[in-house]
Amino acid sequence: MHLNHYLNFQGETEAAFNFYKSVFGGEFLIFKRYSELPDAQISEKEKDYLLHVSLPINSFTVLMGSDVSEQFCAPNNAPFTKGNNHYISINLDPHEEDEARRLFNALSVNGEIEMALDNTFWGALYGAFTDQFGVKWMVNCQLLAE
Incomplete structure (x- = not known):
């Protein structure tokens, strides 16, 4: 299991991560835009927003981020403001699905679910x-992979 930092922005992810890359060095592992989503129906304003970017910092840490899209935000989520844009991301290997479910269920007790734990188009739970x-x-x- 790895714990990483996940940052959200609103249209500034690319600039932020290019800055972080200039400070930490390295190369992006993943750099995907919303326009690359299958059957993407996004606004013109958000087509170049980043869906996901990953920048390895060292052998233990990956800094990750994305731009917040109103289309994909849960209706009960607080609107984006700088300062509420940080997640702790728990990343598990394929054989750890039971542990992913256990952690999700245990940590979310008395909390607020933003997106239920489920299979995704990127091949993850x-x-x-x-x-x-x-x-x-x-x-x-x-x-x-099947």
Whole structure:
């Protein structure tokens, strides 16, 4: 299991991550835009927003981020403001699906589910929530390819 930092922005992710890359060095592992989504129906304003970017910082840490899209935000989510844009991302290996479910269920008790833990188009079991203390979490478990 790896715990990483996941940052959200509103149209500034590319600039932020290019800045972080200039500071930490390295190369992006993933750099995907919303326009690359299958059957993407996004606004013209958001077509160049980043869906996901990953920048390895060292052998233990990956800084990840994305631009917030109103289309994909849960209706009960607080609107984006700088300062509420940080998640702790738990990343598990394919054989750890049970542990992903256990962590999601245990940490989200008395919290607010943003996205239920479910299979995704990127081949992972994924969910997001805010715990009872206001800390934002993501659980992502890569699934075995069939």
